[in-house]
Amino acid sequence: MNCKTTNADELMKTRDKILLSSLELFNEQGERNVTTNHIAAYLAISPGNLYYHFRNKSDIIYEIFQEYEKLVDYYLDIPENRPLNLDDMTFYLESVFDGLWSYRFLHRDLENLLDRDQRLRSDYREFTDRCLAAISKIFEKLAEGGILEPQPDALRAAMSLNVWLIVTNWMAFLKTAHGEKASACLTLHELKQGIYQVLTLELPYVTPVYREQVMELRERYRPTMPEQEDEREVSAG
Amino acid sequence: MNCKTTNADELMKTRDKILLSSLELFNEQGERNVTTNHIAAYLAISPGNLYYHFRNKSDIIYEIFQEYEKLVDYYLDIPENRPLNLDDMTFYLESVFDGLWSYRFLHRDLENLLDRDQRLRSDYREFTDRCLAAISKIFEKLAEGGILEPQPDALRAAMSLNVWLIVTNWMAFLKTAHGEKASACLTLHELKQGIYQVLTLELPYVTPVYREQVMELRERYRPTMPEQEDEREVSAG
DNA sequence: GTATTATTAGAGTATATACTCTAGGTAGTC
DNA sequence: GACTACCTAGAGTATATACTCTAATAATAC
Structure with a gap:
């Protein structure tokens, strides 16, 4: 309860959701332990979608x-x-x-x-x-x-x-x-x-x-x- | 010349050579960037050999x-x-x-x-x-x-x-x-x-x-x- | 010399990771 | 209703990484 916040608002654009969730996951687990696939999975979007919005x-x-x-x-x-x-x-x-x-x-x-x-x-x-x-x-x-x-x-x-x-x-x-x-x-x-x-x-x-x-x-x-x-x-x- | 030292003495035991070279490689390139395969290659020994001496x-x-x-x-x-x-x-x-x-x-x-x-x-x-x-x-x-x-x-x-x-x-x-x-x-x-x-x-x-x-x-x-x-x-x- | 133990090689594997590619859907416009 | 720009899915890939397995070789003991 302490280390978790909700985000990924439905109203937000995918690009912003990616940034927000990445920050959240990076902060909680360390950048090294968070892959692009994790981020995509967390947001329930596809890796391809993520890579549409960010080159890498x-x-x-x-x-x-x-x-x-x-x-x-x-x-x-x-x-x-x-x-x-x-x-x-x-x-x-x-x-x-x-x-x-x-x-x-x-x-x-x-x-x-x-x-x-x-x-x-x-x-x-x-x-x-x-x-x-x-x-x-x-x-x-x-x-x-x-x-x-x-x-x-x-x-x-x-x-x-x-x-x-x-x-x-x-x-x-x-x-x-x-x-x-x-x-x-x-x-x-x-x-x-x-x-x-x-x-x-x-x-x-x-x-x-x-x-x-x-x-x-x-x-x-x-x-x-x-x-x-x-x-x-x-x-x- | 500044960032390199020689080691891996022929007289040294493999186990000690592994420790010494690992330290050297870790220091120079960061632990994250040095794999066990790198260490083995650097010492010109096989991965199997390395894993004989260290569990992981x-x-x-x-x-x-x-x-x-x-x-x-x-x-x-x-x-x-x-x-x-x-x-x-x-x-x-x-x-x-x-x-x-x-x-x-x-x-x-x-x-x-x-x-x-x-x-x-x-x-x-x-x-x-x-x-x-x-x-x-x-x-x-x-x-x-x-x-x-x-x-x-x-x-x-x-x-x-x-x-x-x-x-x-x-x-x-x-x-x-x-x-x-x-x-x-x-x-x-x-x-x-x-x-x-x-x-x-x-x-x-x-x-x-x-x-x-x-x-x-x-x-x-x-x-x-x-x-x-x-x-x-x-x-x- | 033979049995045993310590050491080594090297091919191989399971898993992960960053990233790609193709195809398809949606929304707005004329 | 076709054209276009944007967005999305999801399977797939090249590469890397930690680690394993088998078999062979050297060292040592008896």
């Missing part, structure tokens, strides 16, 4: 990636004319993790996706650059807002990269840290504990004035370790 | 993982009876990234590996726990040595997790950030720039006495952005 599997993935790109670019459009406050920061963090969740298959086995599709590789590269620039700008504008201590450019760049690494790989970590069972089921709530990790990173740079507030915000995302799974043997203290 | 591909991977585990456990054996100094820290960082390099295929598409092999999943989980504990202990002992400010347990745990995320995913980032070409060729030198990122993370916690030295150490690993590839169009600034 890569094209489906590429189109989904472009949606993702658009979404994140939209979220990370930083206002130029004013400093940022804590609400802004919360919004950025929440939005980014929401996007990550909706398109989570992309960050699983990304390397193989990029190896198979050069368009995707160069697009993703530029996407990364844009995101890093956005993160850096957020830091800058948070400093303007008196929330973070101002930092030299080089340090800010390195910090932004660390944030990027944590954000994009938190999901993968959760999957590997997850119990003995299949890694299919994971909740958005768990994913957002990544925000705790990002705020941990920022903590030393928060100005004394805002320390309390940021600590409180961070606390809201603290991982709740005990009994979040129904049945789990205690394996490590 | 998973067993090969599992055994390689156990080597990796042993190596890292050996590196991360923290002395109980004394604080740590800067040389210790350098050693740990260098060693961990060396290990990461030698077994780099493991951290590519790890999720799929874990999904396919339950032994690996639970072993890896415990391995992660041990590493996180080791990182935390290193921080503790660096504080004892007066290099880092002492920190409350909870913060140290979160910081350790951030270090783990950066260390284990730095390679993947480099691969995705790499130019238009195939991601096969990547150097140990580039990988070690991950140390710069880890030290960036620790920087705010370094005591004033050691700040200079740590900054210098960090500088040694600073990424050298311009012209490290033969021909590369300038795409961003």
Whole structure:
């Protein structure tokens, strides 16, 4: 019930249904484990039908990636004319993790996706650059807002990269840290504990004035370790 | 010349040759792209021969993982009876990234590996726990040595997790950030720039006495952005 | 030397996967 | 009611992949 949503509305065009179902299946089972035949079967259409709408599997993935790109670019459009406050920061963090969740298959086995599709590789590269620039700008504008201590450019760049690494790989970590069972089921709530990790990173740079507030915000995302799974043997203290 | 080593010594037992060549091929091409037939062909032995020595591909991977585990456990054996100094820290960082390099295929598409092999999943989980504990202990002992400010347990745990995320995913980032070409060729030198990122993370916690030295150490690993590839169009600034 | 065990070759197989091809249906237009 | 553009079905294919089976060869023990 947790890991399933309904879609494939009767009113939707086949092409859109393919995109939507592909995303859903990719997210749940991993791109590697979802074949074009699976997608067709899931939609109860023929493989030929699927290939009428898309030249190949890569094209489906590429189109989904472009949606993702658009979404994140939209979220990370930083206002130029004013400093940022804590609400802004919360919004950025929440939005980014929401996007990550909706398109989570992309960050699983990304390397193989990029190896198979050069368009995707160069697009993703530029996407990364844009995101890093956005993160850096957020830091800058948070400093303007008196929330973070101002930092030299080089340090800010390195910090932004660390944030990027944590954000994009938190999901993968959760999957590997997850119990003995299949890694299919994971909740958005768990994913957002990544925000705790990002705020941990920022903590030393928060100005004394805002320390309390940021600590409180961070606390809201603290991982709740005990009994979040129904049945789990205690394996490590 | 950079991405190739010779092995498959004539004196070596077939079983060991299989392990060694598998590791080499996995590292260079990714586990997904290397079949048991490839491994056999590479060694100029028959598939039957390979399957005489290993029940299946998973067993090969599992055994390689156990080597990796042993190596890292050996590196991360923290002395109980004394604080740590800067040389210790350098050693740990260098060693961990060396290990990461030698077994780099493991951290590519790890999720799929874990999904396919339950032994690996639970072993890896415990391995992660041990590493996180080791990182935390290193921080503790660096504080004892007066290099880092002492920190409350909870913060140290979160910081350790951030270090783990950066260390284990730095390679993947480099691969995705790499130019238009195939991601096969990547150097140990580039990988070690991950140390710069880890030290960036620790920087705010370094005591004033050691700040200079740590900054210098960090500088040694600073990424050298311009012209490290033969021909590369300038795409961003 | 012969029996036994360890090792190897190499053809072969079951299954899967991405994708193709032909033929046919539907909807709108004149 | 024929023409056209769009859409769909479904059988089929080339290739790959993990793995098996049988038989032969080398090594070792007695």
